[in-house]
Amino acid sequence: MTRIVGRDVKRIEDPALLRGRGRFVDDIAPPGLLHVAFLRSPHAHAAILSVDCSAARAMPGVHAVLSYADIAPLLAEPRLRVALPSPAYRQTLDRPILAMDEVVHVGEPVAIVVATDRAIAEDAAALIEVEYDLLDPVADAVAALEPDAPRAHRTAPHNLLAEFTLAYGDVDAAFAAAPHVLRESLDQHRGGSHSMECRGCVAIPDAVEDRLTLWSSTQTPHVARRMLCDMLGLAEDRIRVATPDVGGGFGPKLVFYPEDAAVAVAARLLKCPVKWIEDRREHFVATTQERDQRWDVEIAFDDTGRILGVRGEVIHDHGAYTARGINVAYGAVSAMPLAYVVPAYAMRCRSAVTNKVPVTPVRGAGQPQGVFAMERLLDAAARKLGLDRAEIRRRNLVPGDAMPYATPLRTRGGMQVVLDSGDYPRCLQAALDRAEWDGFAARQAAARAQGRYLGIGLANYVEGTGRGPYEHVSVRIEASGRIFVATGAAAMGQSTHTMLAQIVAEQLGFDMANIEVVAGDTAAAPLGLGGFNSRQAVLAGTSAHVAALKVRERVLRVAATLLEAAEADLEIEGRAVQVKGVPAMRVTLAEVARAAAGLPGFSIPGGAGPGLAASEEVVIDPMSYANGSCVAEVEVDEATGAVTLRRISFVHDCGRALHPRIVDGQVLGGIAHGIGNALYEWMGYDEQAQPVTTTLAEYLLVTSTEMPAEISIGHIESPTPLNPLGIKGVGESGVIPVAAAIASAIEDALSPFNVHITRVPVMPQHLVAQISPEAVR
Amino acid sequence: MKDHALTLTVNGAAHRITVPARRSLADALREDCGLTGTHLGCEHGVCGACTVLVDGAPIRACLMLAVQAEGAEIRTVEGLASGGTLNPLQQAFTDHHALQCGFCTPGFLMLATAMLEENPAMEEAEMVDRLSANLCRCTGYTNILRAVQAVAAARR
Numbered sequence: 005m006t007r008i009v010g011r012d013v014k015r016i017e018d019p020a021l022l023r024g025r026g027r028f029v030d031d032i033a034p035p036g037l038l039h040v041a042f043l044r045s046p047h048a049h050a051a052i053l054s055v056d057c058s059a060a061r062a063m064p065g066v067h068a069v070l071s072y073a074d075i076a077p078l079l080a081e082p083r084l085r086v087a088l089p090s091p092a093y094r095q096t097l098d099r100p101i102l103a104m105d106e107v108v109h110v111g112e113p114v115a116i117v118v119a120t121d122r123a124i125a126e127d128a129a130a131l132i133e134v135e136y137d138l139l140d141p142v143a144d145a146v147a148a149l150e151p152d153a154p155r156a157h158r159t160a161p162h163n164l165l166a167e168f169t170l171a172y173g174d175v176d177a178a179f180a181a182a183p184h185v186l187r188e189s190l191d192q193h194r195g196g197s198h199s200m201e202c203r204g205c206v207a208i209p210d211a212v213e214d215r216l217t218l219w220s221s222t223q224t225p226h227v228a229r230r231m232l233c234d235m236l237g238l239a240e241d242r243i244r245v246a247t248p249d250v251g252g253g254f255g256p257k258l259v260f261y262p263e264d265a266a267v268a269v270a271a272r273l274l275k276c277p278v279k280w281i282e283d284r285r286e287h288f289v290a291t292t293q294e295r296d297q298r299w300d301v302e303i304a305f306d307d308t309g310r311i312l313g314v315r316g317e318v319i320h321d322h323g324a325y326t327a328r329g330i331n332v333a334y335g336a337v338s339a340m341p342l343a344y345v346v347p348a349y350a351m352r353c354r355s356a357v358t359n360k361v362p363v364t365p366v367r368g369a370g371q372p373q374g375v376f377a378m379e380r381l382l383d384a385a386a387r388k389l390g391l392d393r394a395e396i397r398r399r400n401l402v403p404g405d406a407m408p409y410a411t412p413l414r415t416r417g418g419m420q421v422v423l424d425s426g427d428y429p430r431c432l433q434a435a436l437d438r439a440e441w442d443g444f445a446a447r448q449a450a451a452r453a454q455g456r457y458l459g460i461g462l463a464n465y466v467e468g469t470g471r472g473p474y475e476h477v478s479v480r481i482e483a484s485g486r487i488f489v490a491t492g493a494a495a496m497g498q499s500t501h502t503m504l505a506q507i508v509a510e511q512l513g514f515d516m517a518n519i520e521v522v523a524g525d526t527a528a529a530p531l532g533l534g535g536f537n538s539r540q541a542v543l544a545g546t547s548a549h550v551a552a553l554k555v556r557e558r559v560l561r562v563a564a565t566l567l568e569a570a571e572a573d574l575e576i577e578g579r580a581v582q583v584k585g586v587p588a589m590r591v592t593l594a595e596v597a598r599a600a601a602g603l604p605g606f607s608i609p610g611g612a613g614p615g616l617a618a619s620e621e622v623v624i625d626p627m628s629y630a631n632g633s634c635v636a637e638v639e640v641d642e643a644t645g646a647v648t649l650r651r652i653s654f655v656h657d658c659g660r661a662l663h664p665r666i667v668d669g670q671v672l673g674g675i676a677h678g679i680g681n682a683l684y685e686w687m688g689y690d691e692q693a694q695p696v697t698t699t700l701a702e703y704l705l706v707t708s709t710e711m712p713a714e715i716s717i718g719h720i721e722s723p724t725p726l727n728p729l730g731i732k733g734v735g736e737s738g739v740i741p742v743a744a745a746i747a748s749a750i751e752d753a754l755s756p757f758n759v760h761i762t763r764v765p766v767m768p769q770h771l772v773a774q775i776s777p778e779a780v781r
Numbered sequence: 782m783k784d785h786a787l788t789l790t791v792n793g794a795a796h797r798i799t800v801p802a803r804r805s806l807a808d809a810l811r812e813d814c815g816l817t818g819t820h821l822g823c824e825h826g827v828c829g830a831c832t833v834l835v836d837g838a839p840i841r842a843c844l845m846l847a848v849q850a851e852g853a854e855i856r857t858v859e860g861l862a863s864g865g866t867l868n869p870l871q872q873a874f875t876d877h878h879a880l881q882c883g884f885c886t887p888g889f890l891m892l893a894t895a896m897l898e899e900n901p902a903m904e905e906a907e908m909v910d911r912l913s914a915n916l917c918r919c920t921g922y923t924n925i926l927r928a929v930q931a932v933a934a935a936r937r
């Protein structure tokens with residue numbers, strides 16, 4: 005039995021945040037602070053002929069105006085070399101800190117202006133004169149791969165960034181022998197992450213020690229430090245990257261950005277603190293997004309609905325530079341078959357370079373797209389066979405008794421994908437029960453009799469969580485008796501501090517108020533990978549658990565000597581160690597820590613060496629696979645195409661839940677994001693690759709009124725054998741199946757009109773065009 | 782640009798500041814009064830992160846100029862707790878896990894404060910409608926609604 009882990013304890017993050025005493029990056033204002041505005045490209049594709057900063061520099065209040073030519077001499081490396089390795093690349097497209105002689109997307113930074121306040125910096129940026137020679141832009145990923153397409157980069161040989169095929173089994177033989185084959189062409193779109201806090205950083209140089217501290221709202225501070233060291237040519241001890249409170253991440257904040265480097269360069273040059281806070285309009289054109297994919301896919305199945313094979317082609321919009329790698333495309337293609345027994349699979353994927361914002365993971369990281377493709381095919385197959393949509397899934401889900409189930413798939417790191425635990429059919433059934441799936445036909449018929457169109461739809465997903473190899477955590481009890489926990493993990497709202505404090509408190513006295521957690525600070529943790537891929541509870545949580553156990557052992561050994569008692573008779577309770585059941589016989593953690601710290605000339609009690617500290621980087625290479633099932637119920641107005649969500653029923657399995665209420669919160673937030681992807685969020689570009697949705701009035705985020713009146717979330721706990729706590733990640737799970745389930749529901753609601761959903765977001769005008777084509781002519 | 786000397790009354794305290802005419806109330810609160818609890822999520826009047834109360838009404842502090850707020854009673858998130866004690870709305874937010882990253886939270890707290898002062902017996906449908914003024918990317922709103930409902934129920 006645990007007392008803290010697995011319970012809804014109070015979040016330690018909340019009190020400061022509720023009182024307006026959080027410390028977000030924009031709240032950091034050291035004396036002498038200067039402010040930055042970036043001049044950004046207004047063109048999707050152009051050559052830069054000249055940059056004239058003289059008028060801007062002459063403006064009162066301006067301290068510096070720097071273009072690429074000005075900062076180049078200060079750089080050991082002018083480009084951000086961030087691409088994850090892969091044999092799939094067909095060209096290298098690392099982005100520069102500031103544009104050199106070509107801009108390749110609207111929003112690309114061209115110059116940095118530093119001034120006494122942001123408004124002056126923006127005024128000055130408007131005075132910079134850049135002479136552009138316009139080049140043909142590439143606005144569409146599919147068109148980008150046509151042989152006569154213009155090049156997104158003028159010197160590139162083509163627009164193919166990467167190409168790979170994920171395949172196993174004899175897929176062509178499976179199709180040749182199959183009694184049924186169906187084909188779909190799907191266009192998928194996701195949009196931005198839109199954390200409510202945009203990006204930002206504050207660079208603070210220290211002339212005394214020749215160091216630089218960069219406060220950044222990043223999800224990956226250790227990567228940021230490495231990049232800064234490489235680009236500025238400095239050793240690791242010269243640079244500290246620390247994260248303050250981060251107002252949401254959802255993926256794009258894991259990327260290292262040109263602005264972080266430019267701000268650091270400016271601060272070193274000017275020898276004073278420099279701050280840049282991204283505004284929302286910049287966020288639309290400069291923060292990475294996850295966007296369009298075209299899927300041309302086929303499914304082969306037998307008369308009973310069993311899948312015989314899946315094959316096809318994907319074209320993935322990579323954006324203008326490689327800001328991360330092929331991971332979104334790979335994640336999409338490998339997520340597609342994961343929940344089901346698919347005997348043969350072949351998916352060819354090409355990433356196309358376009359003149360749009362670079363693409364990197366947004367919550368879900370390609371997996372929603374893969375799931376959408378699979379679930380659309382299964383709906384089509386069910387329709388063809390006249391089978392219940394739930395039944396065809398039941399017949400194909402990986403069965404519970406097959407776990408652990410070694411799939412023929414490999415991760416992008418080359419490791420075999422083994423589904424470690426779970427009971428997918430049971431999870432589906434639980435979601436169907438919550439949704440009253442079986443009674444729906446009657447509800448639907450009753451509504452139709454009144455002229456209303458109700459529909460129900462479903463989707464299953466399996467999510468790879470806990471991407472390894474490790475996360476660093478140290479646990480230390482100081483002479484004050486306080487417990488300090490430091491980690492390379494980074495917090496951005498997902499309760500990382502609470503999670504680590506829970507795990508440590510479970511072993512060291514159950515008093516979370518006695519624990520201080522530092523996350524995301526390179527000065528506090530020597531190593532760290534950071535926050536992405538629903539990984540931190542799994543990796544950092546496990547390291548914290550093992551480190552806390554080691555510290556516990558030391559505490560008990562030293563205390564046993566001090567109390568002249570057997571270790572086995574002791575317990576840690578609150579801030580003291582006591583003989584079990586005899587609270588009078590106790591020593592405080594402070595006393596134990598002081599004794600363990602040693603005195604000159606005396607031996608350390610307990611014989612376990614000095615100090616009460618341990619640090620761990622527990623390596624867990626295989627990913628743990630979480631799963632879930634989502635059922636959506638909608639009502640569609642056949643005259644306007646407006647979709648109202650009536651109900652979402654969601655059952656998921658992320659192994660053991662460390663804090664059920666936080667897990668629910670993660671799922672709820674993901675569902676809201678998924679609703680946005682299904683119905684509202686559309687990052688628009690015109691045919692010149694000009695973004696046309698650059699405010700929150702044009703790009704629609706879900707608000708409280710778009711949430712369904714009824715949301716019912718259920719949990720199944722199948723602990724993973726891959727870590728001692730049995731936990732799997734949950735941060736992205738909510739988003740993955742939602743668009744697929746809603747599309748299925750809309751199609752069901754509008755089945756009298758034979759409406760066929762092949763793209764998301766589903767917009768009213770698309771529905772009206774299918775319901776009554778004559779009305780929209 | 783001409784600077785203006787003015788006095789802002791925030792949470793009952795007077796702040797004498799000198800700002801350019803174009804400075805927004807949000808920037809003045811954050812930078813000139815040192816009250817960084819009010820956040821900026823869009824600076825174009827959509828997200829509501831900057832919501833503060835001006836003479837009791839919720840307003841977007843990014844859309845109001847500081848000079849326009851002189852003479853008004855301004856209330857911000859920093860004024861909600863008394864001493865070390867969270868007020869009932871703040872307490873309900875933590876009890877119901879109505880915040881994750883906490884960036885939108887000050888705006889929602891001020892919005893809900895105004896809602897409950899205006900109509901302590903507000904029905905759920907109206908609450909949902911009024912809460913749609915602000916954006917949150919983390920929570921999916923469900924728990925924010927529960928927190929506000931809990932406070933309303935306790936007052937009924």
Ligand code: FES
Binds near residue numbers: 825827832
């Ligand atoms: S910052 Fe004022 S509404 Fe968004």
Ligand code: FES
Binds near residue numbers: 252879883885917919
């Ligand atoms: S709690 Fe993060 S935006 Fe609302």
